[in-house]
Amino acid sequence: MSRKRRNFTAKFKSDLVLELLKGEIDLNTIATQNSIQPNLLRNWKKEFLEKASIVFDDSREENIKEKLEAERKEKAAYAKKVGQLTMQVDWLKKKSTEILGPDYESKFSPKPFDD
The missing domain is CATH 1.20.5 (Single alpha-helices involved in coiled-coils or other helix-helix interfaces)
Known part of the structure; x- marks a missing residue:
């Protein structure tokens, strides 16, 4: 079974990460709801937090x-x-x-x- 590469928009990624940071829903639930791997969501969260300071620069x-x-x-x-x-x-x-x-x-x- 071949997998098709999915492209996610920056808006979609940031919305999921913000939802994750709110803490109302856990990581695995968000990943399952959106059919993505939990590790991918962890990577997005890490990248989001690393680049957050740029907003105020x-x-x-x-x-x-x-x-x-x-x-x-x-x-x-x-x-x-x-x-x-x-x-x-x-x-x-x-x-x-x-x-x-x-x-x-x-x-x-x-x-x-x-x-």
Whole structure:
């Protein structure tokens, strides 16, 4: 009999662990009700308790905000550069057509790849 791997959401895991921490229902009962192994539930509880302090870590939140702001600035700078280069290419194509004629590209070597 092969078993299919089940994926559990973070919400589902945290709800079960919180129910376990309340102590109203024991671990084996919760495991049986949800058709999961008791050891898996123990591991979730252990992981939950280890990472609980992260919720109150303010420096982590500030660090994330700083990283997001830096990423936004970098993307804005790239967008600005792309816009500037696009305008330059368009201007060069226009001037080349005015000065050299509409078939100016045929006077030069072929492009290594097509657009």
